[in-house]
Amino acid sequence: MSATGRPAVWAPAVWALATVTALTGCVDLADERAANEARIGQRRGAGLTVAVQDGLAAVRVLEPGRLELWPQAPGLTVDLDAEAAGEWVIEVRNALPDALLSGVAATPEPRDLPTHKAWRVTLPAGPSRVDLAAPRAAAVEPFRIIAFADTQEALPEAGDFFAKMAAQRDIEFGLVSGDLTDMGYPDEVRLFQRRMEVLPFPLYATLGNHELGESSTAPAFHRYFGRASFSFPWRGARFTLVDSGTATLAPRTWRSLHTWLAQGRDGFHLFMTHMPPLDVAGLRNNAFASRAEAHKLLGTLARAGVDLTIHGHVHSFHAYAQVGMPAFITGGGGGIGEAFDGIDRHFLVIEIDPVAQTALPAVVRVGAAE
Numbered sequence: 283m284s285a286t287g288r289p290a291v292w293a294p295a296v297w298a299l300a301t302v303t304a305l306t307g308c309v310d311l312a313d314e315r316a317a318n319e320a321r322i323g324q325r326r327g328a329g330l331t332v333a334v335q336d337g338l339a340a341v342r343v344l345e346p347g348r349l350e351l352w353p354q355a356p357g358l359t360v361d362l363d364a365e366a367a368g369e370w371v372i373e374v375r376n377a378l379p380d381a382l383l384s385g386v387a388a389t390p391e392p393r394d395l396p397t398h399k400a401w402r403v404t405l406p407a408g409p410s411r412v413d414l415a416a417p418r419a420a421a422v423e424p425f426r427i428i429a430f431a432d433t434q435e436a437l438p439e440a441g442d443f444f445a446k447m448a449a450q451r452d453i454e455f456g457l458v459s460g461d462l463t464d465m466g467y468p469d470e471v472r473l474f475q476r477r478m479e480v481l482p483f484p485l486y487a488t489l490g491n492h493e494l495g496e497s498s499t500a501p502a503f504h505r506y507f508g509r510a511s512f513s514f515p516w517r518g519a520r521f522t523l524v525d526s527g528t529a530t531l532a533p534r535t536w537r538s539l540h541t542w543l544a545q546g547r548d549g550f551h552l553f554m555t556h557m558p559p560l561d562v563a564g565l566r567n568n569a570f571a572s573r574a575e576a577h578k579l580l581g582t583l584a585r586a587g588v589d590l591t592i593h594g595h596v597h598s599f600h601a602y603a604q605v606g607m608p609a610f611i612t613g614g615g616g617g618i619g620e621a622f623d624g625i626d627r628h629f630l631v632i633e634i635d636p637v638a639q640t641a642l643p644a645v646v647r648v649g650a651a652e
């Protein structure tokens with residue numbers, strides 16, 4: 283029983299009702315969240331103005347002599363404007379292990395994790411620009427990535443899940459299609475970051491409905507991991523991840539999406555949201571709140587030549603097609619699994635050929651949590 287005298291069994295029901303309520307009247311929330319997100323990557327303080335192009339990194343720390351970034355992409359361009367010439371340390375977490383900093387004279391500093399990079403730089407007074415990039419980014423040839431979602435309430439027991447991802451060979455990066463956490467609290471986001479420390483590659487994530495449990499408009503996800511709607515190129519392919527945490531796309535996200543679709547039209551283009559636009563199995567509505575918007579989105583993606591869509595939210599694995607586009611649902615991070623599907627915890631290793639414009643998935647099973 284709860285403290286109110288109601289049977290405790292009502293607590294999940296109330297939470298579910300609150301979630302459904304949030305999902306049915308949510309365009310304003312999504313647009314306010316998108317407006318807040320637009321400020322990510324811009325910061326002024328300690329005598330330095332920082333502007334990460336396309337907002338592709340969160341500014342974690344800006345204090346005298348130290349700038350720390352968390353990228354949501356393999357490459358970054360950062361415009362800086364210093365009030366006075368001086369020495370700075372630029373720290374980049376969630377970086378490719380072979381990433382290099384260019385644009386100013388930069389001396390690498392050692393750090394304990396392969397994805398934690400740091401350089402000591404001397405910035406001139408006034409504007410300067412630095413680029414973060416890995417030399418292999420330019421090679422248009424097959425590569426492998428990981429995709430997963432829905433670690434949510436199982437995150438505290440997900441050590442084996444992350445260890446198995448770390449054991450995969452030749453992974454460039456991972457994509458996370460949301461519900462990293464159970465409620466989106468800062469301590470959960472920090473726990474996710476600690477889980478990542480075993481990985482020799484970065485993760486780029488969009489958010490899910492579970493990231494919005496603490497705040498629907500300014501989630502901790504934004505402060506730690508950055509934007510939930512973004513797009514980046516890699517080795518001749520393009521990757522676009524879009525915030526669908528309230529079962530819709532914000533109007534301003536729709537506008538960005540058109541730009542990203544145009545940029546990805548000629549090559550392999552992977553599109554990812556947390557919510558599947560349409561329910562893959564029946565009418566449970568594990569999907570966008572509006573089927574009209576879902577059909578509009580899928581038609582827009584298909585006309586733009588998107589080659590693969592990936593979603594989470596459904597705690598199973600499905601390989602299917604949407605408007606002729608190959609689609610995967612991978613929600614095997616440890617949330618309560620679908621009954622009788624025989625899937626359990628899993629992630630995908632996907633081999634992408636940007637020349638042939640194909641993607642071949644392998645389901646890697648992790649098994650039940652101990």
Ligand SMILES: [Fe+2]
Nearest residue numbers: 461490491595
């Ligand atoms: Fe979800």
